[in-house]
Amino acid sequence: MGARGGGAQSKGGKQSTNPPRGMRDFLPDQVRLRRRIIDVIRSVYEAHGFEPIETPALETLSVLLGKYGDEGDQLLFKVLKRGDKLAKALAAPHVDPAAVADLGLRYDLTVPLARVVAAHRMPLPFKRYQIQPVWRADRPARGRYREFYQCDVDIVGAPAPLPEVELLSAACQALERLGFDDFTVQLNHRGLLFGLLEQAGVPAARRTDAVVVLDKMDKIGKDAVRAELIERGVEAADALLGMLSFDDEGNEVVLAELAGHCRGNEQAESGLAEIEQILDLSGEQTSRRLSVAPCLARGLSYYTGAIFEISSPQLGVSLAGGGRYDGLIGMFMGEQQPACGLSLGLERIVDIFEQRTETRTPAVDVLVTCWDRDGVGTSLRVAEQLRATGLKVDFYCEPVKMGRQLKYASRRGIPAAVILGPDEVASGRATVKDLSNFEQQQVDLDALAATVTAITANIGADATS
Amino acid sequence: MGARGGGAQSKGGKQSTNPPRGMRDFLPDQVRLRRRIIDVIRSVYEAHGFEPIETPALETLSVLLGKYGDEGDQLLFKVLKRGDKLAKALAAPHVDPAAVADLGLRYDLTVPLARVVAAHRMPLPFKRYQIQPVWRADRPARGRYREFYQCDVDIVGAPAPLPEVELLSAACQALERLGFDDFTVQLNHRGLLFGLLEQAGVPAARRTDAVVVLDKMDKIGKDAVRAELIERGVEAADALLGMLSFDDEGNEVVLAELAGHCRGNEQAESGLAEIEQILDLSGEQTSRRLSVAPCLARGLSYYTGAIFEISSPQLGVSLAGGGRYDGLIGMFMGEQQPACGLSLGLERIVDIFEQRTETRTPAVDVLVTCWDRDGVGTSLRVAEQLRATGLKVDFYCEPVKMGRQLKYASRRGIPAAVILGPDEVASGRATVKDLSNFEQQQVDLDALAATVTAITANIGADATS
Numbered sequence: 001m002g003a004r005g006g007g008a009q010s011k012g013g014k015q016s017t018n019p020p021r022g023m024r025d026f027l028p029d030q031v032r033l034r035r036r037i038i039d040v041i042r043s044v045y046e047a048h049g050f051e052p053i054e055t056p057a058l059e060t061l062s063v064l065l066g067k068y069g070d071e072g073d074q075l076l077f078k079v080l081k082r083g084d085k086l087a088k089a090l091a092a093p094h095v096d097p098a099a100v101a102d103l104g105l106r107y108d109l110t111v112p113l114a115r116v117v118a119a120h121r122m123p124l125p126f127k128r129y130q131i132q133p134v135w136r137a138d139r140p141a142r143g144r145y146r147e148f149y150q151c152d153v154d155i156v157g158a159p160a161p162l163p164e165v166e167l168l169s170a171a172c173q174a175l176e177r178l179g180f181d182d183f184t185v186q187l188n189h190r191g192l193l194f195g196l197l198e199q200a201g202v203p204a205a206r207r208t209d210a211v212v213v214l215d216k217m218d219k220i221g222k223d224a225v226r227a228e229l230i231e232r233g234v235e236a237a238d239a240l241l242g243m244l245s246f247d248d249e250g251n252e253v254v255l256a257e258l259a260g261h262c263r264g265n266e267q268a269e270s271g272l273a274e275i276e277q278i279l280d281l282s283g284e285q286t287s288r289r290l291s292v293a294p295c296l297a298r299g300l301s302y303y304t305g306a307i308f309e310i311s312s313p314q315l316g317v318s319l320a321g322g323g324r325y326d327g328l329i330g331m332f333m334g335e336q337q338p339a340c341g342l343s344l345g346l347e348r349i350v351d352i353f354e355q356r357t358e359t360r361t362p363a364v365d366v367l368v369t370c371w372d373r374d375g376v377g378t379s380l381r382v383a384e385q386l387r388a389t390g391l392k393v394d395f396y397c398e399p400v401k402m403g404r405q406l407k408y409a410s411r412r413g414i415p416a417a418v419i420l421g422p423d424e425v426a427s428g429r430a431t432v433k434d435l436s437n438f439e440q441q442q443v444d445l446d447a448l449a450a451t452v453t454a455i456t457a458n459i460g461a462d463a464t465s
Numbered sequence: 466m467g468a469r470g471g472g473a474q475s476k477g478g479k480q481s482t483n484p485p486r487g488m489r490d491f492l493p494d495q496v497r498l499r500r501r502i503i504d505v506i507r508s509v510y511e512a513h514g515f516e517p518i519e520t521p522a523l524e525t526l527s528v529l530l531g532k533y534g535d536e537g538d539q540l541l542f543k544v545l546k547r548g549d550k551l552a553k554a555l556a557a558p559h560v561d562p563a564a565v566a567d568l569g570l571r572y573d574l575t576v577p578l579a580r581v582v583a584a585h586r587m588p589l590p591f592k593r594y595q596i597q598p599v600w601r602a603d604r605p606a607r608g609r610y611r612e613f614y615q616c617d618v619d620i621v622g623a624p625a626p627l628p629e630v631e632l633l634s635a636a637c638q639a640l641e642r643l644g645f646d647d648f649t650v651q652l653n654h655r656g657l658l659f660g661l662l663e664q665a666g667v668p669a670a671r672r673t674d675a676v677v678v679l680d681k682m683d684k685i686g687k688d689a690v691r692a693e694l695i696e697r698g699v700e701a702a703d704a705l706l707g708m709l710s711f712d713d714e715g716n717e718v719v720l721a722e723l724a725g726h727c728r729g730n731e732q733a734e735s736g737l738a739e740i741e742q743i744l745d746l747s748g749e750q751t752s753r754r755l756s757v758a759p760c761l762a763r764g765l766s767y768y769t770g771a772i773f774e775i776s777s778p779q780l781g782v783s784l785a786g787g788g789r790y791d792g793l794i795g796m797f798m799g800e801q802q803p804a805c806g807l808s809l810g811l812e813r814i815v816d817i818f819e820q821r822t823e824t825r826t827p828a829v830d831v832l833v834t835c836w837d838r839d840g841v842g843t844s845l846r847v848a849e850q851l852r853a854t855g856l857k858v859d860f861y862c863e864p865v866k867m868g869r870q871l872k873y874a875s876r877r878g879i880p881a882a883v884i885l886g887p888d889e890v891a892s893g894r895a896t897v898k899d900l901s902n903f904e905q906q907q908v909d910l911d912a913l914a915a916t917v918t919a920i921t922a923n924i925g926a927d928a929t930s
Contacts, residue, residue: 060481
């Protein structure tokens, strides 16, 4: 989970060394793990024909504001104006918080995509992926960070339902490649949801409120949802829950019942039809995971069609979410463009991987030690020669006691060490130490790479056996 | 160079779509190029035994302030406080600019390294690399951006000169692997420089000023440097330039002359001795590039020993810079730790690569087209089967006219397209189009992957020939 930021200032006046609250330093093993996971996701996305883009960490504040609802606006990290503009803003008799900042840190990867499609007039359809951090000034909690990575895939410029099918296929395959087996794709549709609210008699002014409450079904249960609906003035709570809540009846039963409730409501019927198409068109690998979830709502206000959430009930976490947002691109382009996307949450996946115990592959094959200043030239040459054979070679940069150098190698999990003392240098040989059992042998410099490779290969064999 | 941010707000009230001033969107070809370059650098760093870390984009402001000199402090992007703390800061009768921000965007990768070493008590010596963006509110110019990547290697916890030798070896090898041949490593030492200023009779109070001027030698030439030194009150300008300026005499001549000037000044002599050791210990690959450069100063105030700058005179750009900074880690740890580092400037390297004309490798092997809604299930299955063979397969997500789909494939540089019309589906066959010559053939579905692979291999052969 990374080295967590405590946020506390240190007491004694010494410079605080914590990362900011809710943000993390990643040490070498963590960086390697994160990169391994990202490489898998990326390769699956690329196998599906998605292309990478990257956008700046900062966006003009006006690009971000108003896209994520009021709560989202509150969670933006805003960047102070600079120079004269800042001085001017601060000199006002009553300083307007909106006047002192001009940039904001990226809040998600969807709004930047919409901006890029418009700015660069990307030829459509555009299938892009983007794997970058985002920042939210949220209250930090277990598994919730203020800087975290998203792995997004989106298809801009194509209507439902085929993009939905492709996106779900890519996401499921990425999770499978990462070794996840037990996960479910909850599938719903905003049109179905709002149509059924209408059918149940929930007045238009109460529908957004009702959706927010319904979205908590998985977390707080049916009774609590019912109570909160009534508390929020949704008098039709019982009618609504009668339509929407099911107990694992299976998609066929759910679809049949929903079809009955939708009858005569065009919005609901066409939403339901899209869900059915997505189920029909998905390949076996994906469709066996799809579960129609009429209460799923997804917080973000920009969704307009199908919405989905991938979660692992066994692990109790959400792994991905997304949906169709046909209005957002138009806010930047001046013309409507259909779009659908999905975001894999890297941090959850990393947290789960960190709980698995895995054999660590050594990051370095061999340490060339440093005997003394006289022989160091030879040691440096030997290190270079070993690197030229493709080995990863660390060189100890100071002639300290050999015990300390070997301890350093052990701590880093380096399997072998090469010692070049004056006797070795004189005879054109080197001592090689296998650090798994501390056995050592003298070998000719010509045979050094082969000897080290043999020791490293042994470690590799242990790790996979 | 990425799609540049113009910073201008659009006129007509439509949402501006530019990235912020001095920042860039990276489109697919650019992301792939950047990644390819980063992968080369990373693999060389890892071959030298360096380990990766990553740190948050944001740091507590107090961590950043005072580390980069006054000019650096001015260039920090600062993040506004949030909630009550912001309200309180803004409610003051005279709002203090220092009171409204609590975080800042990373300005370099060295200060975060120093913080991480202290925070996590990293066992020393610690050889780390870090490839991440940094942000500076500098005036944008050709090749100068407000968000740019640095690729840093550092060794913490080992004294000169072996870390210097290792770092220069790694950086030179990375540049060679990237295809650079014509580059030089300028080498100097802060001790030598300040010792010689003393020898030349420059008073202590004028030395920092003098160093700033000397550093411009390459840019403005000896006469302009002389004039500016005198303008800044360095009366010993002629004596100083007599000691420091050389015309390509070669390292041996320069070292011999400098030895004469250093005599009796301990600081200068020990600086010079370190330069000599670095020259002696560097392997042939590196040492042939090393050039003693007595005027090199490097702007950052934290350097304490050897300093270096790698540049390509032919291309007229600086590619990397670095040096020893034995004081910085101590500011966070409370105890001194020797440290030395080097930073490769990714953006310059990318800019140079973008000017080379290279054959583009297709990012996708084949487009499976979408004939109509009836046959789309088969098309989706075929796409999946092709992916299972390891091919990168795009699927067109909408049954538009075939001409438009094939045009899309051509634009993306996809070498082959698969068409599954009703006739093909009925006969269990597919039409494969080679998009380099628009020849097409009908093949059994079983033979599809092999046919596509053959077309793709042809393209690959063209690209390398």
